[in-house]
Amino acid sequence: MRNIFKGSLKGYVCEDCREEISEVEILIYHPYKRTNTAAQAATNEKDDFRFVSKDEIKQRAELLVYKAKTDAKGNFAIEIDERYLDASFDVDFVCGSVPPKHPKPKKNEIVQLHIATISIREELAKQAKDQNYRWEYAIAYKWWCYIRGHFFDAWTICGHLMNCRTNTPIANAKVTAMDADFLTDDNLGTATTDSNGHFRIDYTSADFKKTFLSPWINVETDPNFLSFQSGPDVYFKAELAGTQLIDETKANARKNVGYCLCVNLCSDVNVVNPDDPNFPSAWTGIGNAFSSSYGSSSYDFDADGYAGSGKHVIYSIIRLTGQAALKSASGNPIEYRFRISDTTAPNNTASLAESNFTKIVGVTPGLFYPSIVSKLTRKVYSFILNDIFVYSDQSDFDAEGWFDVNHAIERTLTAVGLTPADLALYNIIEEDTLISLNTTALTTAPNVPGGIKAGQNIPAANKIGLEKFAIRFEIREVINKAANIFGVIGGNGKTLNSVIMNNNPIYRQLSFKELDETSLCSPISGTIHARYTVYHPYLSGCSLHLNNNSHSVERDISDGVINTLPAVDERTNNSSQLNNPPADMTRCTYTLKLYSSTRKHNGDYGDSDGGTPLEQIFFYEA
Template sequence: MRFILRGNLYGLLCRENRIPVKNTIVRLYRYNNQDAVVAATNALPKELFQIYSKAEVSEKSNDLLAETKTDENGMYTFDLDGNKLKYDGGPVEIILYYPDVPDYGQANQKPHKNFKEFGVRLNIFQPGWRQTNDNNLYATFNYIISTKNWCYILSLHDLWFIFGQLTVCQTNTPIPGVTVTAMDDDVISDDELGSAVTNSNGQFIIVYTSKKFKKTFLSPLINVETPLFPWGNGPDVYFKYATSAGEFHKEPSSRGRMKDRENVGNCFCVNLCLEEGPLDPPETDVIPGFFKIGQNRAYHILNNIDSTTGRTMGKAVAGWNDLAFFSNLSLLGSLNKKINSKPLEYKFQYEEWNAPGGAVVTPWTDIMKPDIANTVIGYTQELTGDIFNPIKITDYAIHPHPGEMEVFFDASDTWVKVPQLSNFVVNTNGLLINLISSKLMSGTVNMAGLVPGNNAASVQPLQKNRYFKLRMIKREEGNAATETIAGTSKEIALFNLLYSGVPQRGSWLPGTSTERGVACLDIKEMTGSGCVKITNSLTVKYTAANPNLGNVRVTMSGPGGPHVFPAIAHDTAGEEAHGEVAYSGSVAALPNCAYIVYVHADLKLTNGEWTHHDIWDHMAFCK
C-alpha cells in the first residue's frame, strides 16, 4: 500500500503576508507516542513548534520515513511504500531540516560563521488518509508558520526580509514594475540592503543578510553596524525608486532615523506610497519566442544542451549537469498579446531523432492540447474597491484549475490563442506550455525474472534514451502566411520508461516494485535459504540499471560500524552495474543483532525543476 502525503508550507510575515517555504528539506518521522498525539490534537501550534539541534535530529534517524524538498511554491509530496517502510498509516511528526541555508531569495546562500545545523518540528498529527480508485491512500497537510516562529527561523539563518507594497497615495492604486531599493542610513556611508521589482499588486520582497548593514571602513575584515556597538542592531531603512529609465524618486536618508524605520527587525513590513507613479516609458515590443526548459533551473535550449549526448550542461551547479529529461517540462520564453498589431497565437512541435546529430525518425509533429498540462500564461486585473483586496487577479490557463479561466485553442486544438482582453497581462515567468513529455516517450519494461547480481540485460535489453527537438511557431491569429519559427531546441535526451516487476527485498521478504530504473539486491549467504543468520561472511548481490545511471552504492545500518562496502563501478558506463560486493569489515566481530543492507542508485534525470530522487532496495538479516 502506498501512502501519499501532500501539502503546502508557508511562513507568515508581519502577521498578514505569507510566503512559501521554498527549497527546504522536509522530513517525515514515524511517531509512536499515542498519548502525545492525542495531546497534540488539542495543542496550539506554538506549543508543538520546537527547534531541534543536529544531535537531536540524529537521534530520530530510526523513525525517519522519508525526506523531500519543497518547490518554489512551498509544495511538497511524500510517496511512502507502506510495505517497504513497515508503515501502516499511523501518526507522524513533520520537521523542516536545515543542514545549510536554503535559497529564500538572498543573493548568497553561504551560511554565516556561527550557523549550526538544526531542525524545526512543525506538528505531530494523524494524517486523514482517504482511498482513491488507484488503491493508494492520500492525505493533505498544509501549514502556516506563525510570524514569531517564522521570523525566528529566518534569524537562525541571518536572513532579513522587507515585505512592502507601493501604491499611489490618493487612490491606493498599486504601482507595478518599479524597482524599490532599500537603504540603511549609516554614519560612515549608507549601505544598500537590496532591491526588488513591484508585482502587479505593487508588492515586493527584499531579502538580505546582516553583512549588508554591518559594513565599516574596515570591511570586509570587520563588519559591525555603525556607530560601533549601538543599542539597536538593525538597519535604519529608507527607500529609492526607479524604472528602466532611471531613478525617479528618493526618500531623504533621515527618514531611516524616524521611529517606525529605525533599527528594524529581520521581518519588516512597510506600506509605501507616492503622490504619483512613474511616467510610463515608451512601449517596446517583446519578441515572442521559446528559449528555456524548466522554471527553476531554466536550461537554455541551445547553450545548456550537450550536442553529443542531449543531456544538460553549462550550469554553475555541478549537480544540474549531465542529466536527461523526464516527466512534465515547463517550456519558457517570452510572449506578447499581438504580433504585427494583430492577435497572436502560437503552437509547439516535436521532431524525433535517432541520436543527437543523427537522422530524423519522426518529422515535425504538432503538440496538441491533450499533450499539455495545466499552464497559466497570464492573468487579468480588476479594481474591486475593497481597501484590503483592491485588485482581483484571475489566472488564464490551458486546462484551467477551479478559479482559473480558459485559454482557448483553434478548432484543431493546436494553436494557443493569447487572450486579447484589455486588462490581460502576460506572465513575467515566461511560461508558454507545460509539456506532458510522456506523450512523446513512455512505456513499461517488464523485469520479472531478474535475479539480483545478474546483468539487467539477462531479462531485457538495456534501455536507451530517445531524442527530440522542440520548437515554437507563432503567427497572426488564423493567418498561415505569417507563420514564423520562434525558437528550436537542440536534440534533448528524454526518458520516461518504467521498469515493472523489479525484485525487492531479496530472499528475506520477496516482492516487486515499479520505478524509473532498476535497483535490487540479495544476500548471497541467504539466497534460496530463507531467513537464516549471517555468521562469518556477508556478500551483497546487486543490480542497477537505467540509461542515465549515476552513483551506485551499498550501505548498511545497525550497531557497530562504520559499515563499509567497496565502491561499485558500472559494468556498462552510465547504464548498468551488477555483481557481488563483500562487507569490508569483520562480519564475525559484528554484535549479534539485526541489520539492514541497502543498495542505492542515482538517476541522472531532471524535469527542469529538480533532479529525480535515488531509487533503492533493502534487506534485513540477523547476525
C-alpha cells in the same frame, strides 16, 4: 518694462535621480573679492560651488542685494533694478531643509553655499528669446548627497526595477529595502515603482541603528561587527500583487552604503503589458534549469542532446518556457505552437526542415498537459478575485495546435464570473510557461522485465535504447484567421534538433547470498555478502549503507563496484562483503539500504525515482 530674473535650483541624488530643492532661501550678492566682469561670471559658474564660512557670511553682509525663496518645484523669481542690468552677481542659497522636508540641520548650523557667479544681462537676454527659459543650477550628486546626509541625516535609495531579459520597466511593484544587521535586520522603507520602474526610498540613520533597546540606545549592528562600519548593508525585496519579483538575502547585501544608493534591480518574472508592441516573443528554455539552445553554457544542450553540465536527459512533464506577447504592434492576437519530430540532428548543425515535425502539442493525443500560463493580479486590492491563475486548456488550441493565450485569459475571466472587459482591472504576470509537454507520450522504450535476480547482469537484449526527439517553436500574428492571413513574428521556427528523453525507472534488486542459499527468515552469522543489480541507461550514482538498530555499526559499503567512477549504466555484484575485519558485527538486527539515482530531469527538478532506498533487513547472530 520689468526685468524678472527667473531661476531654478535642483540637486542630483543619483546621476539619473534629480529632485527640486524647495523652500530654501536664494541670496544675490555683489561679487565677493572679484572685479565685476562677465568673463569671470562665465568661468566661475561651472567651478565655484563651495561652502560659505560664518566669517565670509559676515564679511559679505553689505554686498547682499536680493533675497528670494524657491517654490515647491525649486523655482524662484527676482525683479532686477535697472541700475544692476550690467552687473554680475554671486548666487548663494541657505539650505534650511532638504526633500522630503527633513528637519533643520544638526546643531542648528547655517548651511550656506555659493552656487555660481552670473551675468544678469546675459540671463535676461536668454529669457527674452524664450519665455520658458530659466537659469537652472543642478548640484552634482556627490555634493548634494553629502549635504543631505551630513547636515540633515537624510539617506536615500533611488533605483529602477526592470525585467532581466527584456529590460522593460515593472510598474506598481512594492520595493522594500532592508539593512542586514548582526542582531535584527532593519526595514529601511518601502516604495512603489512608477511607470518607468523607478522608485525612491528615504530614511534616516535611526532606521538602521535600531536595537532591542531602541529608541533609548541606537547603534548600527553590522553583521561584520568587528569592522565597525557606519553605513547600512542594503538588500532588497520586491513583489507585485503577491508575486515575488526580487528576493535578496543578507548574502546579496551592498556593504556599508553611503548617503545615496543608486541601484538597478531586475526580475525574471514577466509583467506583461498587452498593448506593448515591443514585447519580444521567444521560446527560451525547458523549465528553470535548461536553455533551449545549443551552446557551452552550463544550462545549454550539447550537440548530442544532453542537457546542462550534468548531461541530463529529459523526462516526465516538462514546461516549455519563454514569453509571448498577447498582441502585435497592430493590435492583432498572437498565437504559438510546439511541434515534435522523431527525426533528429546534432544541435550544432542547421535546424531540421519544418516537414519533419509531424507531432503537434494540443493535437497529437497525450502530448498536452494543462499548466499555469499567466496570472492576473488586481491593480487595486480586492477581497475577492485578487489573484486569478490562468491554466491552459485543450479548448485554447485550434485544430492545428495553435495556442491562443488571449482565449485562455478570457475563458478564465468568464469562468469566475467576470467579463473580458474586466482585464483592464488587472496586471498580467507571465508565469514563464508557454506550454507543458508530457514526454511519456513520446518515449516508447520498454522497461527492464522482472525476473533478473540480484547479482545478475542485465542481458543486452533487455537494456534500454536511446530515444531522441526534436522540438520546434512557431509563432504568428493573426491578421485574418478566416481568410488564412497571418503575419511573421520574430522567434518563429526556433528549433532544438536533439533532446534525449527517457521515462524508464531504475531496475534494482538486492538480497543476501547467505539467505538466498538457506532460508530468508533464518538468522545469519559469520562473513555475509550482499547481492545487488542496479541498472539504468542514465545512471547517476548508487551506494550501499549498513546500520544496526543501535547504530553502533553505521557505514557505507565500499566494495570497488557500487561506488566506482566514472559512472556507468550498470552496477552488479554477486558477493559484496559486508563485514569489516576483524568481526565488527555484533548480535543485532541490521538494515542494508541501496540508494540510486539517474540523470533524468524535467527542467525544474531532478529524478526522484531512486530517492527511496531499496531495503533488506536481517538478523545477525554473532
